[in-house]
Amino acid sequence: MSAAPWPVLAPVRGRIRIAMAMSGLSALSALSALLLIAFAAVRPLTADGGSPWLPLLIAAGCTLAALALRLAAFGQSHRAAFRLELILRRRLAAHVAALPMGRVQQIGPASLAKVMQDDVKALHVFVADATPLYARAVVMPAATAVALSLLDWRYAAAALAVALVGLLVLIFAMRDGTALIRAYNAAREQVTAAVTEFVQAMPVVRTFDTGQDSFGRYQRALETYLDVLILWYRRSGLAARASLAILAPLPTLAVLLAVGLWGGGEEEPGAWLAALLVGTGLAEAMMPAMALRHMVARAGLSAARIAEVLAEAPLPTIDGPVAFSTLPHDTTIRFEAVSFGYGQAAMQAITGLSFTASPGTMTALVGPSGAGKSTVAALLCRFRDPEAGRITIGGTDLRDLSPDRLAALVGFVFQDAFLFTGSIADNIRLGRPAADMAMVEAAARAARAHDFIQVLPRGYDTPVGERGVTLSGGERQRITIARALLLDRPILVLDEATAFADAENEAALMAGLAALMRGRTVIIIAHRLSTIRGADRILVLDRGRLVExxxxxxxVAADGLYARLWRAHERARAWAIGPDVIDDGRAGDMV
Structure with a gap:
């Protein structure tokens, strides 16, 4: 058995060993039953002419024991598989939650979902079904060879010769097996990814390419999958069928009959009959081990992918554990000469950024696209850590705060309004599941979501569908704002929180937010400059640097970059479709 899966299977290794031991004992019991049947069959022919019923009864007991042990082995292995599945999914979920969000985004949700679902499921199947069969496939041939040797070494040599020929042919059939298994699994994953992409992107597909390009990717994935199967069949098809024929019971039976006739087996009918009964199982018992090779290889690949995710470094801390004596004494936010780049030193997202956001104030970040505004929010939420400088809350470095402590201080509302499958009320109370409906409704009113919720068929109990598909972008945004407001965090980060709101709803939403921002440290990022006109302080970023x-x-009076952004914003608001209005293209570049 490949050793690759075992490190990941460590939590249930003891249970697996018990299941394999039971399966091995089941094989020994079945073999004992065959030997007893042979002894019972020839006993009336012996000199004493003893009764065959006692050995037959013992054989029946061995058969029942073999069946009971086999059922117990599979029961044990399935319990181990379910426990392993629970342990791995909990461990993966906890570990991914502790990873830097930037690293999670780099790995990708599809890859993580595959590891947590498909790879864990592959290990479940391996533990539940393969381990007892593998134990039987190892114990049965070995025990059969020993029994044949005790009966007559010629029977053992003949049966082993047939098994050896079949094994050599099978090994030839499985040449390059590991590479083919990897190619097969990769081709299957490509087909799955293409199907998922095709279904999820159906609106875009129907609008732009009517399925030609996206369906073409699916077709190419299927063709690659078919090519791998054909290659595998051509390389191993004939040899695999030949090995199956050789390792079938009849060739071994024929050889043992010939050996018995040639070697005087009729003079020892008991040994000859016993050899015929148990010898045919020697080669056949090796087939499960060969057939399980694909499952073992797949389990090894899945275990390796799980181990890779678990090996990802979690969020680091400075000087070891959190020093609770240095917890924030207030909610003042400071960026101290912070620099960060996305893996490219020549293209820093922010460089030497320093500013202070005091409690009870609103600090707005503006600038052209790519200026580093969203990077500031990501660093403050500790989705990533600075490459230079530090960020503090109340004098405490973010890296000295546990994720739970940071989450208790900072509330986030991002442009990508993600809703979970469930009701509107469930989504609003996500961070406070114990909140009553009065609190949920108050948060929804403040986020200007109550009115549209009330006209829905089931009000706050209305299901939102997967990712909130039944709601508009503006409605999803207001629900996420209500969620953040219900948490009542002392620091609030808004990254394009009104991006999907129309002019009327935007004004109402900002009015509600303004009332709830009092006393909080607020960082707001907006492309619509009208939403941050009343901010206590506006920071203007350009290419990662603070310029104003x-x-x-x-x-505006300084007539710098912000003034140009403001004029572009005003032109954009006044723009209308008509022959007398010309878009000079600058507004889209500036804001």
């Missing part, structure tokens, strides 16, 4: 800072009127 101050209130709106002061920045």
């Amino acid at each position: 800072a101050g209130p709106h009127d002061q920045l």
